[in-house]
Amino acid sequence: MMGEDKEENTMEGKKIMKTVTFSYDDGVTQDQRLIDLFDKYGVKCTFNLNSGKAESGGPMTCNNVTVAHVKPRLDEIPRIYRGHEVAVHTLTHPSLTTLPDEEVIREVEEDRKILSDIVGEEVVGMAYPNGAVDARVVRLIRENTGVLYSRTTVSTHDFQPQTELLTFHPTVHHTEWETMFDLARQFVEMQPESQQLFYIWGHAYEFDVDDSWDRFEEFLKLISGRDDIRYCTNREAFGL
Numbered sequence: 001m002m003g004e005d006k007e008e009n010t011m012e013g014k015k016i017m018k019t020v021t022f023s024y025d026d027g028v029t030q031d032q033r034l035i036d037l038f039d040k041y042g043v044k045c046t047f048n049l050n051s052g053k054a055e056s057g058g059p060m061t062c063n064n065v066t067v068a069h070v071k072p073r074l075d076e077i078p079r080i081y082r083g084h085e086v087a088v089h090t091l092t093h094p095s096l097t098t099l100p101d102e103e104v105i106r107e108v109e110e111d112r113k114i115l116s117d118i119v120g121e122e123v124v125g126m127a128y129p130n131g132a133v134d135a136r137v138v139r140l141i142r143e144n145t146g147v148l149y150s151r152t153t154v155s156t157h158d159f160q161p162q163t164e165l166l167t168f169h170p171t172v173h174h175t176e177w178e179t180m181f182d183l184a185r186q187f188v189e190m191q192p193e194s195q196q197l198f199y200i201w202g203h204a205y206e207f208d209v210d211d212s213w214d215r216f217e218e219f220l221k222l223i224s225g226r227d228d229i230r231y232c233t234n235r236e237a238f239g240l
Contacts, residue, residue, distance in 0.1 A: 017192045018159075019230045020223055021237045023048065023151055023170065023201040025089055025127050028057070029070045030204035032080055037217055041224035045084045046234035048127035048151075049077065051114040052091030060205070067208040077118050085233035087125030088112045088147060095132035101140055109145040116146075125234050126150035127201070138166050148240050151201065155179075159187060159196035165238060174202035174216065184223045191228075197237060198223070 020043060024031060027049035038045050053071050060069040072080055090096070090107040091114075099107065108126065116123045124146060128137075131153030141147050149165035156169045157179060172180045180200065187198045207213045224231065
């Protein structure tokens with residue numbers, strides 16, 4: 001699952017066995033505040049964007065709280081996401097399992113091509129909108145698109161390697177606060193002999209819902225700045 005041995009992945013000649021990566025969906029204006037935090041603590045994230053919904057959005061209600069859910073312009077993407085990875089979230093955020101074959105392919109591959117042109121490099125990652133995926137969708141993506149990995153919304157609550165990257169399950173969603181902090185403490189203390197991956201995901205607007213920006217910064221303080229952990233994007237974590 002992890003990339004090949006590289007000089008930057010060693011610590012005093014010993015291979016680093018622990019990797020942390022983040023994944024955030026929808027491409028909303030709150031991503032900029034989140035990126036400022038990520039950059040402050042030296043961690044990396046993959047942001048999954050809907051290119052067909054650029055400049056759209058407005059107020060949305062989540063858990064009876066109204067927050068902004070506004071997407072930036074396409075030409076703002078390279079600046080906003082500099083230093084992090086941009087990945088596919090389909091053109092318009094449908095549940096792919098409800099679409100005919102040709103629409104699944106179009107939603108995924110057109111988004112991938114547009115984003116690749118915008119960021120100036122081949123985009124190969126993805127997250128399933130609404131977590132909707134089945135065997136048909138996986139087959140269509142594998143056989144008809146340039147996507148090499150795609151994340152589900154099913155938390156594993158562990159750090160074990162996975163071999164099926166088109167149905168990759170994250171470790172934890174960031175709103176699972178107690179579980180996430182417990183996992184972080186376990187992760188920083190462990191001294192594994194095989195590769196372990198701590199994968200956190202969510203939506204940046206959710207921090208506005210419960211005003212949890214400070215709480216998330218405490219999590220970043222806990223997990224970051226350790227020389228026995230590699231901090232990287234999803235693509236880098238998978239060695240793609």
